[in-house]
Amino acid sequence: MALFLQTIFSSLVNGSVFALIGVGIVLCYRSSGIVNLAQGETFMIAGILTAKMVAWGVPLGFAGLAGVAAATLASVLFERVVLRTRLNWAPERLIIVTVGVAFLAEGVADRLVGADQYGFGNVLNGSPVIVGGAAISQQGVLLVAVTVVIGAGLVWFFRRTLLGQAMTASAENPQASSLLGVNVGLMRQISFGLAGLLGGISAFLVVPSSTVTFNSGLPLTLSGFAVAAFANMTHPGRALVGGIALALGEGFVGSYLNPTLETPLAFGVLLVAGVAYLARAERFAGARRA
Amino acid sequence: MSGDSSRGIAALLRGARPAGQATGTAAGPALLAVAVVVLLVLPGLGLPRLTLNLGASIVLFGLAATGLNLMLGYVGMLSLGGALYLGAGGYIVALTTQTWGWPVLGALFAAIAGSLLLALLLGVILVGLSGHYFAVANLGLATALDALLVAFPQVTGGTSGLTMSRTLDLGVGTVSSDLGWYLVAVVAAVIGLLVFRWTVAGKRGRILRLVRADELAANVLGVRTFRTKLLVYVIAAFFPALAGALLFPFSGLVTPDDAGAVQSVQLVALIVVGGVGYRLGGFIGALVILWLQALVDTSGNWSLLIYAAVFLLVAFYAPAGIIGAIRGGWTRLVGARAPSAAGPAAVQSADGHEAPARGGAFTDGAEGDTVLGSGDQADGAPSRTGLADAGEQAGLVVRGVSKSFGGVAAVRDVSLVVPPGTIVALIGSNGAGKSTLVNLISGIDRPDTGTVLLDGRDLTGLRAPERTRMGIARTFQVPRLVDELTIIDNLVLGEEAAEGSFLRRSRAREARHRQRAQARLAEGALSELAGRRAGALGTGERKFVELVRALTANPVVCLLDEPAVGLSLDEIAHLSDWLLALRDSGAAVLVIDHNLDFIHRLADMVYVMDLGQIIRQGPADELVGTRDARASLLSGRDGADAGNANPGKGSHHGQPG
Numbered sequence: 020m021a022l023f024l025q026t027i028f029s030s031l032v033n034g035s036v037f038a039l040i041g042v043g044i045v046l047c048y049r050s051s052g053i054v055n056l057a058q059g060e061t062f063m064i065a066g067i068l069t070a071k072m073v074a075w076g077v078p079l080g081f082a083g084l085a086g087v088a089a090a091t092l093a094s095v096l097f098e099r100v101v102l103r104t105r106l107n108w109a110p111e112r113l114i115i116v117t118v119g120v121a122f123l124a125e126g127v128a129d130r131l132v133g134a135d136q137y138g139f140g141n142v143l144n145g146s147p148v149i150v151g152g153a154a155i156s157q158q159g160v161l162l163v164a165v166t167v168v169i170g171a172g173l174v175w176f177f178r179r180t181l182l183g184q185a186m187t188a189s190a191e192n193p194q195a196s197s198l199l200g201v202n203v204g205l206m207r208q209i210s211f212g213l214a215g216l217l218g219g220i221s222a223f224l225v226v227p228s229s230t231v232t233f234n235s236g237l238p239l240t241l242s243g244f245a246v247a248a249f250a251n252m253t254h255p256g257r258a259l260v261g262g263i264a265l266a267l268g269e270g271f272v273g274s275y276l277n278p279t280l281e282t283p284l285a286f287g288v289l290l291v292a293g294v295a296y297l298a299r300a301e302r303f304a305g306a307r308r309a
Numbered sequence: 310m311s312g313d314s315s316r317g318i319a320a321l322l323r324g325a326r327p328a329g330q331a332t333g334t335a336a337g338p339a340l341l342a343v344a345v346v347v348l349l350v351l352p353g354l355g356l357p358r359l360t361l362n363l364g365a366s367i368v369l370f371g372l373a374a375t376g377l378n379l380m381l382g383y384v385g386m387l388s389l390g391g392a393l394y395l396g397a398g399g400y401i402v403a404l405t406t407q408t409w410g411w412p413v414l415g416a417l418f419a420a421i422a423g424s425l426l427l428a429l430l431l432g433v434i435l436v437g438l439s440g441h442y443f444a445v446a447n448l449g450l451a452t453a454l455d456a457l458l459v460a461f462p463q464v465t466g467g468t469s470g471l472t473m474s475r476t477l478d479l480g481v482g483t484v485s486s487d488l489g490w491y492l493v494a495v496v497a498a499v500i501g502l503l504v505f506r507w508t509v510a511g512k513r514g515r516i517l518r519l520v521r522a523d524e525l526a527a528n529v530l531g532v533r534t535f536r537t538k539l540l541v542y543v544i545a546a547f548f549p550a551l552a553g554a555l556l557f558p559f560s561g562l563v564t565p566d567d568a569g570a571v572q573s574v575q576l577v578a579l580i581v582v583g584g585v586g587y588r589l590g591g592f593i594g595a596l597v598i599l600w601l602q603a604l605v606d607t608s609g610n611w612s613l614l615i616y617a618a619v620f621l622l623v624a625f626y627a628p629a630g631i632i633g634a635i636r637g638g639w640t641r642l643v644g645a646r647a648p649s650a651a652g653p654a655a656v657q658s659a660d661g662h663e664a665p666a667r668g669g670a671f672t673d674g675a676e677g678d679t680v681l682g683s684g685d686q687a688d689g690a691p692s693r694t695g696l697a698d699a700g701e702q703a704g705l706v707v708r709g710v711s712k713s714f715g716g717v718a719a720v721r722d723v724s725l726v727v728p729p730g731t732i733v734a735l736i737g738s739n740g741a742g743k744s745t746l747v748n749l750i751s752g753i754d755r756p757d758t759g760t761v762l763l764d765g766r767d768l769t770g771l772r773a774p775e776r777t778r779m780g781i782a783r784t785f786q787v788p789r790l791v792d793e794l795t796i797i798d799n800l801v802l803g804e805e806a807a808e809g810s811f812l813r814r815s816r817a818r819e820a821r822h823r824q825r826a827q828a829r830l831a832e833g834a835l836s837e838l839a840g841r842r843a844g845a846l847g848t849g850e851r852k853f854v855e856l857v858r859a860l861t862a863n864p865v866v867c868l869l870d871e872p873a874v875g876l877s878l879d880e881i882a883h884l885s886d887w888l889l890a891l892r893d894s895g896a897a898v899l900v901i902d903h904n905l906d907f908i909h910r911l912a913d914m915v916y917v918m919d920l921g922q923i924i925r926q927g928p929a930d931e932l933v934g935t936r937d938a939r940a941s942l943l944s945g946r947d948g949a950d951a952g953n954a955n956p957g958k959g960s961h962h963g964q965p966g
Contacts, residue, residue: 054441110440111387112628115581118389118574119621126614133610237570241452244445279460283453 021152022274028155030270031263032225035166036062038262039221040239041246042170043214048252049190050210053102053113057121058094059240061218065090066231067128069223070137079140087219093124094215098208121236128233138230142223162224169217170259177255186210190253245286341502344589348495358603361487367595368494369556372501374579374591376548381577382586383509384541385521386436390447391576393431393454394546396568397424398553400458403471403563408464413478417554424550425543432542437535448570455569470564477558490559497555498592501548505588508544512805512814517541519791519802526789529751531777531807531862540811549576578620584630593631703764704728704897705781705866710749710759719745721921722759727866727897732888734908734929735901737918743901744786746918747868750899751783752776763866778807780865784872788855792844796835796854799843800826803858822861829857833887848875856887866897873907885910909933 040058047055069086073079101120105113143157177183189196189203197203222231242265249261269281276284351364373395380386401420405411411419435446458465465471477484477493484493509517520527520534527534557563566572576591583594598619602612627634705727712720720742727733735743748754750761752773761768768776790799801822808818830836835853838846846854852872859867869888873881881904888911892898902908908915908929915932917925925932933939 054445056445111381111385111444112624114387114389114441114444115577116621116624118577119581119617119624122574122578122613122617123621126617129610129613234571237574238452241445241449241570245449248442248445277460279456282456283460286449286453286456 024151024153026270026274027267028150028153028159030266031163032155032159032228032266033270034263034266035162036221036225036239036262037242037246037265038166038170038259039217040243041250041258041262042173042255043217044240044243044247045250045252045255045258046173046210046214046217048247050186050207051098051102051106052110052190053106053117054110054244054252055211055214056114056117056240056244057097057124057236058214058218058243059236059238060121060124061090061094061215061236062222062239063124063128063231063233063236064093064222065219066222066226066235067132067137067233070139070226070231071132073139079142082139083142083223087216087223090219090222091212091215094218095208095212098211103204103207121240125234125236132233134232136230136232138226141227156228158224158227162221165220165224166259166262169220170256173255182209340588341499341506344502344592345495345499348498356600359600361491363599363603365487365491365494365559366556367599368491368498368592369552369559370576370579370599371583371589371592371595372494372498373549373552373556374576374583374594375501375505375588376545377576378580378583378585378587378590379505379508379548380541380545381580382590383514383517383521384538386538386541387440387444387577388447388542388545388573389444389570389577390449390451390573391549392568392570392572393447393451394424394428394549395553395556395572395576396451396454396458396563396565397427398550399557399563399567400465400471402554402558403473404464406558407471407473412480413558414480417551420554421547421550424546424553428543428546428550429539432539436538436542448573451568451573452570455565458565458568465565468565470562470567472562473558475558475561477555493555494559497551501551502588504544504547508541510814511816511819512801513811515791515794515798515802516806516811518794519806522791522793523789525753526785526791527806528773529753529777529783529789530803530858531774532811533774537811575616578616580630582619582623582630584632587630587632590630590632597631702726702728702762704731705750705899706762706765707746707750708760708762710746710756710761712745712749712754712756718921720749720756723918723921723923724759725899725916725923725926727899729865729897730892730895731913732892732898732900732911733914733916734912734933735899735916735918736903736905736908736933741918742921743918744870745921747783747870747899747901750866751781751868774807777862777864780863781868782859782862782864782866783868784852784855784859784870786871786874788848788851790843790846790851790855790858793842795840795842796830796838796846797823797826797840799854800829800858800861803861807862826857826861829861833857833883849877849880852876853880853884856884860891864896866899867891869898869900871901871903873902873904881907905933905939 040062043058043061044055047053047058065086068089069079069082072082072085077085097120101116102113105116108116141156141158143161145157147154147156148160175183177187185196185201186206186209188199189201189206193203242262246258246261246265249264250257265285269285272284273281348368351359373391376394377388377391380388398420401423402413402416405416405419406413431450435443435450438446458470459468462468475485475490477490479493484490507513516527516532516537519530520532520537524534527537553563553567557567579594579598580590581594582597583590583592587593598616601619602615605611605615623630629637707723707725710720710723711718723742723746725733725735735746737743745754749756752768752771752775756769759769763776763779763781766779768779768781771779790796791802794802801819804822804825805819827836827839830839833853835850835857838850838854843851843854852875856869856872859869872888873884876884885907888898888900892911900908900911912929912933915925915927915929916923917932931938
């Protein structure tokens with residue numbers, strides 16, 4: 020029972036990170052139609068910068084703030100400098116560009132900080148919460164809570180607020196929204212900014228328990244994409260659920276079978292599920308309207 | 310082959326055309342020869358740090374990337390998981406030779422066969438995915454394979470991988486020196502280039518371009534797109550499998566990372582840098598990136614940064630890659646037109662032979678044929694003799710077909726009959742469901758209820774390509790041609806898309822298709838279009854060409870969605886003559902149009918559709934023969950349609966019968 024609960028707890032923590040990255044990818048896709056495979060790099064940037072600053076003696080709070088801000092800024096700049104002028108490119112070319120940027124970020128990080136593992140302390144250092152013999156750290160509780168609040172907040176934001184609806188509109192039909200007075204470019208920028216923010220927050224909360232290296236981004240992006248694909252690239256709420264589900268799947272495989280099988284099995288299951296899900300949506304002839 | 314170097318360069322440039330251009334077979338061997346010479350001479354040039362060892366790596370990585378190039382350049386399938394098959398090839402060789410003591414040749418064979426089998430299994434899952442899902446699913450699988458290899462250390466050696474002997478016993482001799490390895494790599498590259506050339510030659514290349522340009526049109530023309538893409542996916546896996554099977558014995562070690570995500574993305578970077586769609590793209594990319602790394606990376610961790618920087622610079626500023634940039638510069642220097650604007654001078658059929666001059670002997674000879682659908686059902690066309698049942702209605706029969714999109718009933722319980730040798734018109738306002746009905750008949754959409762019969766055979770469960778192969782052809786409101794191909798190639802596609810498998814190709818048959826297409830164009834007085842690229846045509850011309858393409862396969866039923874819209878009066882008269890000739894040849898023709906004069910002149914029967922239902926049906930004379938009849942037909946409709954219906958007051962053509 021303790022193992023069972025413990026698996027759920029740690030899966031909730033891992034799932035929160037998957038969910039935050041996945042929601043970030045959803046936000047980018049909604050606003051630009053681009054699959055942002057550089058999303059995980061915001062995690063890496065925030066994590067490493069915070070760790071470095073803490074090592075230089077900056078208080079954790081400030082360092083964390085700087086890290087999150089850097090991740091947000093990087094994401095906004097990425098949209099502004101790299102993507103904005105190239106939105107008319109073919110989707111596969113833009114995917115390649117986002118991969119290239121992810122590589123560039125890793126390459127620069129590799130040069131600057133090397134291949135070491137970096138970490139920093141928790142914000143909440145109280146004793147862990149014990150339930151039924153299983154423990155979850157206070158920081159873990161915070162991470163899960165933050166993720167749920169962010170997910171619920173985004174769902175509310177897109178459904179209920181004018182800005183959220185403007186963002187939805189500009190995602191679904193940029194031209195028409197632009198004609199109706201929605202500033203599509205601004206919407207896109209806000210979305211990428213939010214995505215960077217989420218990547219940064221997840222790093223700030225989870226790096227203390229997991230550490231970060233220059234190449235932490237790509238694997239996270241992959242999990243995040245799986246989650247985003249589960250959400251059909253459009254629903255932040257569903258991405259949240261998907262993230263937790265993916266982590267639970269991995270967690271139980273790890274706890275009860277073999278920890279090294281987590282990734283392959285989870286990906287295999289997810290792929291099959293994703294394919295089944297997508298196959299439903301495909302048209303008979305597998306293409307757009309005549 | 311070494312004598313005439315300028316010709317060699319010209320051939321290299323010509324043969325290295327991107328997928329968008331016609332690739333000349335004539336240039337193929339020359340290109341191959343030049344490539345081999347360059348590969349053989351390269352290490353001897355004394356370039357700094359370009360050792361035989363590095364050369365072998367470059368050639369093998371280039372070979373691996375070439376498989377991705379085939380998929381992305383010719384079919385538009387971006388796989389971010391190419392290392393899957395690189396790693397599979399490497400591990401199979403390692404396991405079979407080291408663990409089970411297989412001879413090298415057997416191990417190589419097993420590596421390739423095993424990787425292709427893996428590609429077939431995964432391809433069945435992956436190939437149906439669209440765009441970015443396909444790209445990232447491949448990346449995910451590469452990650453999964455990487456992790457699996459780590460998960461079973463007792464078999465795979467875990468994270469440290471498997472070591473291999475660098476000696477390759479090929480039976481006829483043993484390879485262990487750097488030079489030997491380099492030569493082995495070159496031979497593998499040549500095999501790869503030959504496979505590449507075979508895969509994109511002639512019919513196969515045209516079909517791949519059709520699938521890339523417009524998957525729906527490909528389906529409707531009879532291409533089994535899923536099967537075709539699956540085949541390409543499996544063929545593309547051959548390249549990294551072969552490369553992997555050699556690369557890791559060569560380096561003496563294979564690790565899980567070699568099958569993983571980073572390696573996969575690096576392979577994509579190679580073709581982006583070299584030039585997507587150019588046969589040598591992967592090799593050039595590997596040369597540039599690996600050599601740069603070797604020049605810089607003596608100390609410190611520069612390699613990833615170099616990869617990323619070169620990759621991004623090329624992706625941003627030289628979208629056609631290094632080969633594309635060089636080619637562009639070369640053509641600008643020489644003063645020829647840029648490849649993207651390839652005009653008549655650049656026109657060459659995808660088979661390499663020049664398109665025969667129009668009005669040539671053959672065309673004259675063929676003129677005696679009746680217009681369409683006569684005589685030449687010789688090859689490929691499915692036999693359609695005999696009705697399934699004497700009691701069944703011949704031609705096209707639609708029975709009680711309905712289709713809803715979400716909550717909207719686009720077509721409700723529609724039945725109609727198009728007998729052979731008749732023209733049936735379907736009219737109705739925009740949004741009445743006419744095009745949806747045509748989509749249901751041609752197999753683009755599946756009806757919720759009801760059946761579609763052709764000569765008594767039930768087509769309802771068949772997909773679009775199968776229906777086309779049974780004799781249903783259609784055109785679209787907005788013509789769907791492959792813009793990058795010439796008109797003649799587009800027409801040839803009309804026949805070969807629906808015949809046999811993607812892989813089966815016969816030059817003789819291609820020549821026949823070509824000649825027939827020429828003849829068809831001549832009949833339509835369109836010969837001057839033969840060598841033009843479809844993208845350069847005007848609306849009317851595109852409509853005619855699409856019609857000719859639909860008719861080249863001698864269909865039993867033709868579905869024409871607004872064939873006259875956008876045509877001039879002369880063109881409409883011309884079109885009418887064609888359709889009448891088509892009818893007289895025995896085809897069943899269903900025409901959607903708004904032009905009632907046009908309809909009246911052509912149609913035997915008219916169906917009127919409104920809000921998804923057939924509201925009236927009857928002989929054309931009765932429904933659209935007189936002004937009064939037309940007025941009652943359109944009563945309750947707004948002026949736009951009525952105006953649309955009489956654009957020319959057309960008394961000078963269209964004799965009321």
